[in-house]
Amino acid sequence: MPRPISATIDLAALRHNLAVVRRHAPHSRAFAVIKANAYGHGLDRAARTMRDADGFALLEIGPAVQLREAGYRQRIVLLEGFFDVRELPMLARHRIATVVHSREQLQMLRELAPAAVLDVLLKINTGMNRLGFNAAEVPAAVQALRSNPGVARITLMTHLATADEARGVAWQMTEFGRAAHGLKLPSSLANSAAILRYPETHFEWVRPGIMLYGCSPFADVVGSEIDLEPVMTLAGELIAIQNLKRGDTVGYGSMFAAERDMKIGVVACGYADGYPRHAPNGTPVAVDGRLAGTVGRVSMDMLCVDLSGVPDARVGSRVVLWGKGNPIENVAAAAGTVGYELMCALAPRVPVVEVGG
Ligand SMILES: *Cc1c(COP(=O)(O)O)cnc(C)c1O
Numbered sequence: 001m002p003r004p005i006s007a008t009i010d011l012a013a014l015r016h017n018l019a020v021v022r023r024h025a026p027h028s029r030a031f032a033v034i035k036a037n038a039y040g041h042g043l044d045r046a047a048r049t050m051r052d053a054d055g056f057a058l059l060e061i062g063p064a065v066q067l068r069e070a071g072y073r074q075r076i077v078l079l080e081g082f083f084d085v086r087e088l089p090m091l092a093r094h095r096i097a098t099v100v101h102s103r104e105q106l107q108m109l110r111e112l113a114p115a116a117v118l119d120v121l122l123k124i125n126t127g128m129n130r131l132g133f134n135a136a137e138v139p140a141a142v143q144a145l146r147s148n149p150g151v152a153r154i155t156l157m158t159h160l161a162t163a164d165e166a167r168g169v170a171w172q173m174t175e176f177g178r179a180a181h182g183l184k185l186p187s188s189l190a191n192s193a194a195i196l197r198y199p200e201t202h203f204e205w206v207r208p209g210i211m212l213y214g215c216s217p218f219a220d221v222v223g224s225e226i227d228l229e230p231v232m233t234l235a236g237e238l239i240a241i242q243n244l245k246r247g248d249t250v251g252y253g254s255m256f257a258a259e260r261d262m263k264i265g266v267v268a269c270g271y272a273d274g275y276p277r278h279a280p281n282g283t284p285v286a287v288d289g290r291l292a293g294t295v296g297r298v299s300m301d302m303l304c305v306d307l308s309g310v311p312d313a314r315v316g317s318r319v320v321l322w323g324k325g326n327p328i329e330n331v332a333a334a335a336g337t338v339g340y341e342l343m344c345a346l347a348p349r350v351p352v353v354e355v356g357g
Contacts, residue, residue, distance in 0.1 A: 057079050233322070256304075270298055273347050273349065284330050
């Protein structure tokens with residue numbers, strides 16, 4: 001028997017969540033964001049399941065070309081753009097759109113063959129201060145693109161820093177409006193949080209990521225409360241049970257000490273599977289459908305669970321680390337991180353099981 005740990009990927013849930021995007025942004029088209037191996041869900045699997053998406057967004061040119069070669073015809077965009085002038089012919093040949101965020105990229109674009117057909121998303125820095133042109137630089141950048149015979153469609157784009165937080169989007173929308181004024185170009189602003197909360201950010205193209213995978217982008221809301229279904233469920237089984245006496249400790253560093261006699265279970269899942277090592281005592285775990293909490297330090301291949309609330313648990317009991325029956329948002333919050341990081345960290349050694357195909 002294989003080690004009892006696996007990630008179930010629910011393809012029907014992925015399709016459902018894409019439909020939720022469409023319901024929230026019915027007048028926009030959507031770039032399904034499949035960067036980071038589709039947030040750990042498998043790029044090919046995610047693309048295949050969302051093959052009727054209006055577009056895909058990712059980072060690397062290799063997988064983008066592979067999608068084209070596999071027959072995907074919709075728009076595909078590289079979210080950080082290109083890094084070397086030698087990538088341009090391949091982008092044009094496969095009609096892969098690129099973000100252009102810097103003067104260096106604009107300069108490289110001058111090497112583009114006049115007959116090339118390159119679609120560009122011009123990235124505007126409206127306050128994130130990572131990538132993009134400031135509002136004052138945008139007219140010249142647009143002029144450079146419009147006068148470049150190799151450049152085809154131009155879309156304006158910016159990224160929102162606080163769509164999931166109290167600060168909201170107005171401060172960046174104002175800056176975007178300033179930059180886009182009079183240009184009459186299609187625009188793309190909204191990530192998942194903005195799709196869900198701010199219809200005024202939707203414009204022509206939205207860019208959903210985390211919500212496709214069923215995780216809420218908001219700290220105070222779990223996916224099921226906004227009709228999202230978890231796509232990834234990381235689950236295993238208890239492989240051992242220990243009866244502790246009061247004062248006994250658990251695991252490396254003795255980070256947990258029993259305050260009374262108690263039973264704990266051992267799960268075949270550790271940080272080498274992608275479970276966060278920093279998860280403290282009490283991080284939620286579902287055992288046979290009941291919520292329990294971790295005890296002791298997560299080790300490379302195992303973690304331990306307090307079975308006080310699950311008296312019938314035995315070796316072989318099903319344990320959900322995150323996903324259906326144990327929202328990833330709650331596990332992430334306990335571990336001081338976000339669902340994004342947990343999903344992306346799913347380790348290659350964890351076998352994947354597809355359902356709902
Ligand atoms: C990752 C990313 C998104 C998706 O963000 P979510 O919060 O996962 O919806 C959208 N746009 C850009 C530029 C991104 O890098």
